Amino acid sequence: MNAIAPTQAILATLDEDQRMIVETAEAFARDELRPNSAKWDKEGKLPKEMLDQLGALGFLGMTIPAEHNGVETDYVTYALALMEIAAGDAATSVVMSVHNSPACASTACMTMRTKNSAS
Amino acid sequence: MYDNEDQKQRFLKPMAMGEMIGAFALTEPGAGSDASNLKTKAVKVDGGWKISGSKQFISNGSIAGNTVVFAVTDPASGKKGITAFAVPTNTEGYVVSRLEDKLGIKASDTAALSFDEMFVPDDAVIGGLGMGYKIALSTLESGRIGIGAQSVGIAMEAVNRALEYARERKAFDMPIFELQAVQFRLVDAATRLEAARQMVLHAARLKNAGLPCIREACMAKLFASEVAETIVSECLQVLGGYGYLHDYELERLHRDVRICKIYEGTSDIQKIIIARNL
Numbered sequence: 001m002n003a004i005a006p007t008q009a010i011l012a013t014l015d016e017d018q019r020m021i022v023e024t025a026e027a028f029a030r031d032e033l034r035p036n037s038a039k040w041d042k043e044g045k046l047p048k049e050m051l052d053q054l055g056a057l058g059f060l061g062m063t064i065p066a067e068h069n070g071v072e073t074d075y076v077t078y079a080l081a082l083m084e085i086a087a088g089d090a091a092t093s094v095v096m097s098v099h100n101s102p103a104c105a106s107t108a109c110m111t112m113r114t115k116n117s118a119s
Numbered sequence: 120m121y122d123n124e125d126q127k128q129r130f131l132k133p134m135a136m137g138e139m140i141g142a143f144a145l146t147e148p149g150a151g152s153d154a155s156n157l158k159t160k161a162v163k164v165d166g167g168w169k170i171s172g173s174k175q176f177i178s179n180g181s182i183a184g185n186t187v188v189f190a191v192t193d194p195a196s197g198k199k200g201i202t203a204f205a206v207p208t209n210t211e212g213y214v215v216s217r218l219e220d221k222l223g224i225k226a227s228d229t230a231a232l233s234f235d236e237m238f239v240p241d242d243a244v245i246g247g248l249g250m251g252y253k254i255a256l257s258t259l260e261s262g263r264i265g266i267g268a269q270s271v272g273i274a275m276e277a278v279n280r281a282l283e284y285a286r287e288r289k290a291f292d293m294p295i296f297e298l299q300a301v302q303f304r305l306v307d308a309a310t311r312l313e314a315a316r317q318m319v320l321h322a323a324r325l326k327n328a329g330l331p332c333i334r335e336a337c338m339a340k341l342f343a344s345e346v347a348e349t350i351v352s353e354c355l356q357v358l359g360g361y362g363y364l365h366d367y368e369l370e371r372l373h374r375d376v377r378i379c380k381i382y383e384g385t386s387d388i389q390k391i392i393i394a395r396n397l
Contacts, residue, residue: 010320040226041371051182055137063261068127070135075261075323079268083316086272087279090375091226093272095140097265098178102258103141104134106187106203109246109254110126 010080018077024057025081029088037089046091054092059085060099064108126242130185130205139184142208144174144232145255151176152388154189154252155198159234161190167240168192170204173216173233176382180230181215183208188234189251201251204243212237223374260322260332262383263340267319270340270347270379274312277372281305281354284361301357308350315343334396341389344379351376 011019032050040046054060062078064070073081078100086093133139150156159172170190180186186206193200206213217231246254282305285296295301318339325332355362355369362369380386 010316037226038365038368038371042225044225045228046182046226048182051140052137055140058137060137060140061135064131064135068135069132075264075326076320078261079264079319079323082265082268083272083275083319086269087276089226090269090273090372091224093269094178094224094227094378095182097262097269098143099134099141101261101265102143102145102255103179103183103185103187104131105258105261106143106254107131107134107141107185107205107245109203109250109257110123110131110205 014077014080018073018080021058021071021073021077022080022084025059025084028054028057028059029084033085033088033092037091040089040091046095050092051095054085054096059096061104062100064104068108068111070104123242126205129207134185140179140182142177142179142183142186142230143258144177144180144186144188146174146176148173148175152384154201154255157189157191157201159188159190160194161192161202161204161239163192164238167238167243168204169236169238170206170212170234171236173231175231176219177230177232178227178382180232181208181218181228186213186232187245189255192248196249198252199249201255202248203245203251203254204239205245206237206239206243210237210239222377223371224378225374259384260326260336263333263336263389264319264322264326266379266383267315267322267336267339267343270343270376271312271316271319273372273376273379274308274315274343274347274350277351277354277369277376278305278308278312280368280372281308281357284358295357304353304357308353311346311350315339315346318342334393337384337389337392337396340379340383341386341393344376345386347376347379 058071061070062073066072085096134141161168161170188204188206191200192202214233215230216233219229285301286294288295322332322335322339351372355373358369361367
């Protein structure tokens with residue numbers, strides 16, 4: 001664990017599931033992102049396989065309710081996971097944050113149609 | 120009228136499962152945070168809508184499978200005349216007109232989009248006609264918590280790299296970390312980082328509790344993005360000449376962190392919203 005990385009004190013306040021998500025993000029950043037970040041910066045693009053992996057690990061759709069197939073994690077866990085991904089590769093964290101909110105968050109509003117019938 | 124379930128299966132499910140990347144196309148060349156000035160129009164036609172206009176600074180705009188496009192459906196109704204549409208990016212007329220060349224976050228695509236009478240069916244409407252502005256507003260809290268977290272992550276990496284360097288690099292027969300000037304610089308960086316992290320987590324906790332947190336989310340985004348830039352700059356300084364080289368990560372972090380003060384509302388926009396909530 002890095003000297004300044006999410007302090008053990010913060011991790012200790014999380015439950016098992018939350019901690020696993022943050023630790024998975026940290027491991028993904030360490031193994032897949034950090035070693036490649038300089039290369040992707042030069043190439044100007046992110047490999048699709050890496051983004052598929054990011055999705056398969058549950059980092060896209062994090063705050064979407066389980067009933068809509070999301071991971072339904074809480075915002076503290078989301079923020080801590082995003083910090084780890086950003087530390088590994090800032091560009092990847094852009095894809096992750098834009099996808100989760102606003103993109104997923106606004107798309108999820110399609111489920112409110114039955115409740116709000118505007119104009 | 121709408122097959123809501125079908126819409127969820129086609130867009131929300133694959134996005135939530137991370138199989139389809141999403142983008143959010145609100146910003147235009149002449150309208151960003153001032154969403155009431157949107158020019159992209161959707162005109163009603165048989166069975167759907169024809170969307171025309173252009174969008175600017177759309178992250179994920181070229182790699183997304185689904186882009187949420189905001190367009191004016193009722194020009195007479197101002198903010199209440201804006202509607203959000205779920206648009207598959209393989210829709211005919213969805214054109215990535217330019218990929219921007221940027222200072223940092225270079226591996227993340229930033230697209231300019233243009234639509235010329237792009238047809239989307241009725242069931243592309245998200246949440247109902249005229250709900251666009253409300254939908255956009257509903258994403259602000261989590262969006263700003265996100266950029267705050269991103270700022271903290273980039274700054275965290277900078278501090279760790281600078282610490283590592285300071286403990287290895289020797290000058291005057293000792294690691295430069297033993298020099299109080301270097302120590303204090305890193306102490307200040309780590310302390311600011313901790314403050315930024317706690318502000319982001321505080322906003323996230325309020326959001327978890329279902330409490331309004333737009334003020335705290337804006338404060339966290341404002342503070343974290345501002346101090347992150349300072350932290351990265353100070354950490355780059357620790358590395359001296361090496362900090363300025365492409366081969367050492369600090370140079371990239373220095374370029375990457377700059378965007379955090381700009382997107383998802385500039386620092387000035389955060390201040391305007393915070394001021395309204397004092």
